[in-house]
Amino acid sequence: MKAARLLLPVVGILATFLATSVFGTTEMGKKEKKPCTTCHEKGKATKENPLLNEVGKYYKEKKTLEGAPAPKK
Numbered sequence: 001m002k003a004a005r006l007l008l009p010v011v012g013i014l015a016t017f018l019a020t021s022v023f024g025t026t027e028m029g030k031k032e033k034k035p036c037t038t039c040h041e042k043g044k045a046t047k048e049n050p051l052l053n054e055v056g057k058y059y060k061e062k063k064t065l066e067g068a069p070a071p072k073k
Contacts, residue, residue: 032065037071038055038056039053053071054068054072055071
């Protein structure tokens with residue numbers, strides 16, 4: 001029982017850290033000075049399907065928006 005009480009918070013913290021490192025972050029938005037919709041389509045993004053548009057796919061590959069295709073409106 002004592003081990004479970006210790007293990008549960010550790011697993012929760014680890015899961016939170018891993019989840020935030022997978023998705024685009026607000027730091028990316030601040031760095032590029034663009035809203036999330038620049039790279040993502042509307043909808044519920046998941047780890048398996050981040051709903052990246054052409055700009056987002058370019059950013060994922062190049063790590064910059066310089067030279068990226070124009071976002072569709």
